[in-house]
Amino acid sequence: MRFFKTKIVFKGYYGQLNTGDDAFVEVGNWGVQHYWNVRDVRFLSRKENLPITVNPSKGFPLPIPKTYNLQQKLLIHNTEHFIFAGGSTFGGVPVGGIKDMVLRSKRKNKNIKIGAIGVSIGPFKSSLQEKRVAEYLKHMDFVSVRDNRSFDFVNSINLDYNPVNSFDLAALLPQIYQSHSTAKPQNQQNVIGVSICNYESYIKNGALDKEVRRNKFILNLLVDINRNFEGVFRFFIFNGNAEVGDEQLTREIIQKSGVRNYEIISYNRNTKTTWNTIKECDVMISTRLHASIFACFADVPFFLIEYHRKCTDFLNDVGYLQNYRLYDGDMEVKEASSKILEIINDPNAYMPPKNKLEMVEKAELNFTSIKIN
Structure with a gap:
């Protein structure tokens, strides 16, 4: 025993x-x-x-x-x-x-x-x-x-x-990985991270019509960005489960969007490896909440589709700029594409969430406010 x-x-x-x-x-x-x-x-x-x-x-x-x-x-x-x-x-x-x-x-x-x-x-x-x-x-x-x-x-x-x-535990990852911002090497191609999921398909009584609309928004957004983007799209498989994971949908979106310069980052049991690969991106576009949370605290500009209340709560609490909100795929595609490409072309144009440091302190409260005898 x-x-x-x-x-x-x-x-x-x-x-x-x-x-x-x-x-x-x-x-x-x-x-x-x-x-x-x-x-x-x-x-x-x-x-x-x-x-x-x-x-x-x-x-x-x-x-x-x-x-x-x-x-x-x-x-x-x-x-x-x-x-x-x-x-x-x-x-x-x-x-x-x-x-x-x-x-x-x-x-x-x-x-x-x-x-x-x-x-x-x-x-x-x-x-x-x-x-x-x-x-x-x-x-x-x-x-x-x-x-x-x-x-x-x-x-x-x-x-x-x-x-x-408090706040989401993942806000403490930079402390664990001793992650600091580093200058991007000259002549390195731009990278747009993408993470998508079929949330409604694997929950009971999911709103499949909303899922179809979200996926169409992502598809049209990638098509529009691709017309004026010369870098690489990096697709992340955050959920590697064969039945309810992201891979099949991701490959369908890639095929339908017609993007040619892309790479697929498969699910990796080593979370630090995924963190570092996201940190290399110039922008993250995601439906997966934690793809955006990783990006946020890795100092990567991000755009999140609010497919669930927890996404909205995260954006509200972290102080995300209203002007960047995609909501549930409600922003006009060309407007969203323009904002993303503006950041790609001028990283200084991005205004990060105003409450990031406060949220890291709140994440620590998960441990510091509780006494374990």
Whole structure:
């Protein structure tokens, strides 16, 4: 049983070939050591599925097939802190799900503490789920949310503890990677990063008409930019899952757009490699939220399609210039193309989000505002 005694167990959408969630593993694993001086931490995922992180991450203790559900239960029962870390993980509390399981364990073992850092609360799947989430939060020991809208919600339900108004964990990646801006080598060709996804296709009852419109906007935007752009388009596969990932859509968009000078950056388990490849771009155009978050904090100009409330929350909180907002693909294509090409031709024309430094400080609150005994 000693294999399963752990100071902290982290839960999120880990080990699913998704770069955005890989970033939460990177930051969570670094943060517990840097801020809390804790090294005894595990992530609920198979070790081979976890990303390659600066500080090696630990998953399930034993690599034995068909035992992972049992190992999950043993880890929950034997940990001191169970923490949901990163992402939109509080849209509901499914009966019999992991949240349910952890709370039942807490009721049996009063010593376990349940918390969350860098999460969004909502949007809710139903009014019932909203009530269940509110009730669940009251049983937790601490919550740190990544956007103002979530903070307004947790503040409205009279918790016995003080919730923390923080920010997305990925804003701390520059500290981990010791990332600093560097001058671009002369005569290096310009690079436009692109990251797209079919979000509506892989959620229940997704708005497929909106997805078709978004993809058409991206397609027309690339076609228009390509007429006046002599550099390379760099397409990022942020989600490498064979069923719900980005590759098929990305290849379709490339083929339909007619761009010839392009490269495809496949999903990479090494998050730092993806970060560095984005940092080389002159501009990022994305539907994937974390492609824009990476770009933002790597000091790369970015344009984000607001396909989800979390995208809008991010842009609002970081202080993104209204003049650059694509909204949900609502800006005129030629206007968007003109703004992007203006930045390509004159990088000094770009006005970065005004709250970036403040958001890095708020991201640190995920760790500095919470005490782990």
